[in-house]
Amino acid sequence: MEKLMRRASVALIAALAMSTLIPSSGSATSSSMVTAPSIAPIAKGMTVLATPARWSSTAKSTYKWLLSGKAISGATKTTYVFTTKQRSKSLQFIxxxxxxxGTSLQGKSNIVTLGQVFVAGELTIDFKDDQHKALKVSSGAMVPTSAKVTYQWFNGIFDIPGAHSATYILTSSDAETEISVQASYTAKGFTTLKKNSNSILIPKTVYNYSLIWSDEFNASATNTVDPKIWVPxxxxxxxxxxxGWGNGERQWYTETQSQIDSSGVLTINAARSGANVFSCYYGTPCEWISSKFVTKGQVGFKYGRIESSIKGPVGQGTWAAFWLLGADIDKHWWPVCGEIDVTELMGGRPTTNYGTLHGIRSGGLGRGGTVEMPNGFSSEFHTYAIDWLPDHITWYLDGVAYKTVEKTDDDWVFDHEFYLIVNLAMGGNFPGAVDSSVTSATTAFDYIRVYSINGVGEVIKH
Known part of the structure; x- marks a missing residue:
């Protein structure tokens, strides 16, 4: 509320300070004022200089100065020298x-606060580029010239944390909001001047998507994933x-637990049966077998829309995922490499879809969100997607956005190549133990598609 009142007060003062035209005689005149009078302090000393008005026809002018609204006796010239006692008072030229x-007109200048930093003209902002990705500040000459200026950008009436430069880079959350800036001018021996700019309504960004890569999982002679794309x-x-894949999971992955059917769907089958032929890290024969495939070393991706149509698993402890890891993971271990979870679907929470980022700061907790699915995710295919751009990632369920994470700090490690992962895990720290009644589980992928967004998006083939 204080910020709202502050901005309203500044707007009122600015309106009152505008140069005005007032008829000073009862008779109508055909003459008019072309430009209003204006005043500004001279850079050095304690003198204020007036620039008289321009009129549409020849006129004889007389002048007077007002100090705090009252006429100053004997002040009838275009300069006024103020005293130390008059500092902080308002001055205006008439x-x-x-x-x-025989007709006459009267013009009023802007109002100057004596002893305060002075800035000519208005503080304005405008788009810095044709793409409307950034805003810049324009400000007039300062008196004294040694004055320093600091900025605070606003989204509506709320200050934007960390936005203190003369340029503001727009983010996705600024769409359809009003952005403005306040400048504070300071100088030794002068009182501080604060000016507010105009506001600009930021248009909503329209995204155009172009398909740049896909795997439709079309059936082949082997009914297995394409080895040029996927590595088990x-x-x-x-x-x-x-x-345990860092999560205490209970399965052994083998590509034999997956197949592509005649309708072009990749299905991963998790089973207890056959798992005991493998020895797991927990010191006994493995409890589960399943499949996991990655595009690491085959195909990488940087930015764009990444989308898949998926049918989730059933049963407590099942954990299907469509996700990405930073391609530099062999050099920079998790979470420094970054992780993007397009979706995680756990049978123990059959109506909840998870979308999460994991970076240096967020680590295992991550940053992201969830969305509820009233009819669950296991009975039919749903579309899960992210829009991955240099300044934010947005998650979508069936084409509806439900969460956006902005690039705000060093947790953002998502400006390099990533690779895709599909898998069905069993048990682990996140989904919990597998219920004893669960003997098998499946998850299915109809397709995976990658699009550029307004030309942003890259496929890296190795």
């Missing part, structure tokens, strides 16, 4: 023009120096 026909990660994680 010009009365008399025309040959057959292990309990030990072979990748990541026992």
């Amino acid at each position: 010009e009365t023009a008399t025309f040959p026909d 990660q057959n292990s309990d994680g030990t072979a990748f120096d990541n026992q």
Whole structure:
């Protein structure tokens, strides 16, 4: 509320300070004021200089100065030298023009606060580029010239944290809101001047999507994933120096637990049966077998819309995921490499869809959101997607956005190549233990598609 009152008061003062035209005689005149009078302090000393008005016809002008609204005796010239005692008081210049026909007009200048930093003209903002990605500040000459200026940008009446430069880079959350800036001018021996700019309504960004890569999982002679795209990660994680895949999971991955059917759907089957032929990190025969595939070293991606049509699993402890890891993971271990979870679907929470980022700061907790699915995710296919751009990631369920995370700090490690992952895990720290009644589980992928967004999006083939 204080910020709202502050901005309203500044707007009122600005309106009152505008130069005005007032008829000073009862007779109508055909003359007019072309430009209003204005005043400004001279850079050095304690002198204020007036620039008289311009009139549409020849006129004889007389002048007077007002100090705090009262006429100053003897002040009838275009300069005024103020005293130390008059500091912090308001000063205004009045010009009365008399025309040959006997009519007259009066013009009022802007108002100056004596001893305060002075800035000529208005503080304005405008778009810095044709793409409307940033705003810039324009401000007039300062008196004294040694004055310093600081900025605070606003979204509506709320200040934007960390936005203190003369340029503001717009984010997705600014769409359809009004952005403005307040400038504070300071100088030694002068009182501070604060000015508010105009506001600009930020238009909603229209996204155009172009398909740049896809895997439709079309049936082949082998009914398996394309080896030019997908690599199986057959292990309990030990072979990748990541026992239990970092989550205490209970499965051994093997590509034999997946197949592509005649309708072009990749299905991953998790089963207890057959798992005991493998020895797991927890010191006994494995409890589960399932499948996991990655595009690491085959195909990478940087930015764009990443989308898949998926049918989730059933049963407590089941955990299907469509996600990405930073392609530099062998050099920068998790979470420094970054992780983007397009979706995580756990049978123990059959109506909840999770979308999460994991970075340096957020680590295992991550940053993201959830959305509820009243009819669940296991009975039919749903579309899960992210719009991944240089300044934010937005999650979608069936084409409806439900969460956006902005690039705000060093937790953002998402400006490099990532690779895709599809898997069905069983048990672990996140979904909890697998219920004893669950003997098998499946998750299915109809397609995976990648689009550029307004030309932003890259496929890296190795």
